Amino acid sequence: MEAFALLSRGGARFNKDRFRDQVRLFETTGEASTSSDTGIGAASLPTELDFFKYASGSDTKPRSTKSKGKLPAAATSPLLGSSMLLEDAMSVDEEGSSGDESSTGRSIHRIAATGSRIPEPAGDFEILSQRYGLSQLLLDNLASNELSHPTAIQCQAVPILLEKRDLAGISPTGTGKTLAYVLPMFALLGSPLTSKDRPEAQQGTKEHGPRALIVCPTRELAGQIYNECMKLAQGRKWNILLFSKGASSSEQKKAMGKVDIVIGTPLRILAAIREEAIRLDNVRYLVLDEADNLLDTDFGKQTEEVLESCTHPDLQKCIFSATLPQVAERVAKRVLVDPVRVVVGVKDSASLNVAQTLTYCGTEVGKLFALRQLLATSPPLPMLIFVQSKERAKQLYQELLYDNLTVDQLHSDMTSKQRIESVARMRRGETWVMVCTEVMARGMDFGGIKGVVNYDFPTTVQGYVHRIGRTGRAGRTGVAVTYFTDADVPFLRPIAQMINQTHAQIPEWTLKLNKARKMKSDEKRRRKVKRDSVTKVAGGLVGRRDALRRRHGGKKEKKLSPRGGRNGARTSSSAIDASGDDGEWSGLS
Numbered sequence: 342m343e344a345f346a347l348l349s350r351g352g353a354r355f356n357k358d359r360f361r362d363q364v365r366l367f368e369t370t371g372e373a374s375t376s377s378d379t380g381i382g383a384a385s386l387p388t389e390l391d392f393f394k395y396a397s398g399s400d401t402k403p404r405s406t407k408s409k410g411k412l413p414a415a416a417t418s419p420l421l422g423s424s425m426l427l428e429d430a431m432s433v434d435e436e437g438s439s440g441d442e443s444s445t446g447r448s449i450h451r452i453a454a455t456g457s458r459i460p461e462p463a464g465d466f467e468i469l470s471q472r473y474g475l476s477q478l479l480l481d482n483l484a485s486n487e488l489s490h491p492t493a494i495q496c497q498a499v500p501i502l503l504e505k506r507d508l509a510g511i512s513p514t515g516t517g518k519t520l521a522y523v524l525p526m527f528a529l530l531g532s533p534l535t536s537k538d539r540p541e542a543q544q545g546t547k548e549h550g551p552r553a554l555i556v557c558p559t560r561e562l563a564g565q566i567y568n569e570c571m572k573l574a575q576g577r578k579w580n581i582l583l584f585s586k587g588a589s590s591s592e593q594k595k596a597m598g599k600v601d602i603v604i605g606t607p608l609r610i611l612a613a614i615r616e617e618a619i620r621l622d623n624v625r626y627l628v629l630d631e632a633d634n635l636l637d638t639d640f641g642k643q644t645e646e647v648l649e650s651c652t653h654p655d656l657q658k659c660i661f662s663a664t665l666p667q668v669a670e671r672v673a674k675r676v677l678v679d680p681v682r683v684v685v686g687v688k689d690s691a692s693l694n695v696a697q698t699l700t701y702c703g704t705e706v707g708k709l710f711a712l713r714q715l716l717a718t719s720p721p722l723p724m725l726i727f728v729q730s731k732e733r734a735k736q737l738y739q740e741l742l743y744d745n746l747t748v749d750q751l752h753s754d755m756t757s758k759q760r761i762e763s764v765a766r767m768r769r770g771e772t773w774v775m776v777c778t779e780v781m782a783r784g785m786d787f788g789g790i791k792g793v794v795n796y797d798f799p800t801t802v803q804g805y806v807h808r809i810g811r812t813g814r815a816g817r818t819g820v821a822v823t824y825f826t827d828a829d830v831p832f833l834r835p836i837a838q839m840i841n842q843t844h845a846q847i848p849e850w851t852l853k854l855n856k857a858r859k860m861k862s863d864e865k866r867r868r869k870v871k872r873d874s875v876t877k878v879a880g881g882l883v884g885r886r887d888a889l890r891r892r893h894g895g896k897k898e899k900k901l902s903p904r905g906g907r908n909g910a911r912t913s914s915s916a917i918d919a920s921g922d923d924g925e926w927s928g929l930s
């Protein structure tokens with residue numbers, strides 16, 4: 342199958358001429374060969390799934406995480422990704438127990454797995470089928486959705502889950518974690534509850550309530566997971582319920598009946614439990630997606646209550662995320678029984694397909710200048726712009742409305758209908774710039790997003806990793822631009838260090854900052870930096886008049902000039918120019 346078609350599946354419809362360079366990158370040169378029973382060999386990894394360029398003949402020897410030097414330039418090219426950093430995954434974990442390096446499949450995929458009796462990874466869906474008897478219908482559904490080879494996390498996580506083990510799966514953003522838990526879920530459920538070929542149905546046993554439950558932090562993500570489930574559900578009458586605020590109550594009433602899978606946010610599920618609209622005692626397969634977010638203080642209590650309601654003796658649990666800080670790891674350890682822990686690449690690291698820049702803007706005024714400059718010159722479109730609150734999202738959206746771009750917004754002050762429509766417009770390619778809050782930071786998969794702008798600096802490394810992970814997905818490349826002001830300095834150091842690791846030019850002094858007072862991670866996350874409102878900043882200095890003049894073809898402001906000094910923006914990398922594509926955006930499917 343054509344590699345490019347594979348990568349655009351479920352994401353962007355690319356204009357091949359416009360993205361000629363990227364197309365060339367994903368073109369396969371040879372047929373994959375599978376010689377071992379794992380189906381994995383250095384030569385066998387198809388280029389289009391070689392998200393980390395494993396198969397490019399790189400050295401696979403483990404490297405200690407303790408080496409703190411920068412990566413070689415070649416290893417951090419935004420187009421080529423890296424093989425170097427990912428070797429760290431094979432190293433020793435926090436507790437000192439070493440990752441299982443015995444498997445060739447694991448070392449080729451840069452997978453570190455810890456736990457007892459870890460099954461071999463499977464580099465091919467056919468091999469999974471031979472080993473675990475995946476149904477032909479599931480294989481056909483994978484093929485019809487152009488999913489021909491498993492990604493690294495899928496190679497390892499699917500066998501573990503099919504062996505009914507608990508699992509903590511950590512893999513970078515955009516590497517296919519959803520399918521890693523959805524595929525075994527369907528295989529383990531076997532057939533829909535309503536199906537007559539189920540042994541229970543033949544014995545006349547009555548079953549009520551969902552057998553599988555997927556919990557995730559936002560309704561947008563729940564909707565996206567629902568769509569992913571529907572891809573594998575084709576051909577059978579699976580009863581899958583989306584349990585979120587946007588879903589109709591008549592739909593949700595079905596949860597007490599013959600339902601196979603429920604997908605929802607902790608709050609909605611908990612509300613339904615309290616209203617006796619759902620019972621979870623029949624759940625045997627439980628997934629926490631974006632687990633660190635679900636297990637932290639925002640959702641932690643609700644998630645634990647949901648977990649307590651899943652009382653089936655055969656309950657199998659798995660948690661997935663691109664990041665799992667130690668606090669969440671500790672909770673996960675308590676929750677999971679004899680789990681296998683799988684790390685693909687380096688835990689808590691940003692996607693290597695994203696070219697990152699860090700720009701000092703001095704003040705909020707400088708920041709608005711910098712953004713307008715970016716939008717007026719070579720913006721990586723379509724893009725997401727992250728701000729720290731819904732108020733600021735509304736303000737910045739209002740400001741950008743006057744620019745020559747299709748702008749949209751998404752935040753929690755919008756109704757469910759508005760949020761659904763906003764996501765749909767983005768998927769259809771009608772939106773070039775979306776101003777959003779953290780609501781969009783986790784899990785959302787708009788395959789064709791070219792750029793992410795951190796307009797307001799994120800307060801945690803995890804927040805940064807997830808935000809910029811909205812681009813550079815499924816092997817594509819992307820650009821992440823991060824602005825900061827003097828007010829962001831307490832949060833700067835770890836994120837500056839992370840960006841510095843990728844060879845981006847960053848202001849030197851950001852690396853020399855003293856360690857800030859140690860804040861608990863939830864304190865960091867909750868702490869909102871006090872900022873002048875966007876409206877005030879724009880009205881005073883860089884307001885609508887300039888933007889309107891530009892929009893109406895006025896000669897003066899084709900390109901806003903940076904102010905310099907403390908109020909001006911100094912962009913510290915040229916990576917933006919490298920990947921900003923001009924021309925027409927042909928839309929997301």
Ligand SMILES: Nc1ncnc2c1ncn2[C@@H]1O[C@H](COP(=O)(O)OP(=O)(O)OP(=O)(O)O)[C@@H](O)[C@H]1O
Pocket residue numbers: 347348350351352390487488489490491492495512513514515516517518519520662663783784785786788810814815
């Ligand atoms: N085996 C595969 N082959 C090709 N594409 C795949 C495969 N598995 C998943 N994808 C695609 O990769 C993209 C990213 O997948 P997904 O959203 O599951 O990533 P993720 O790891 O969960 O990311 P995040 O950490 O941001 O939640 C999706 O468009 C998905 O359809």
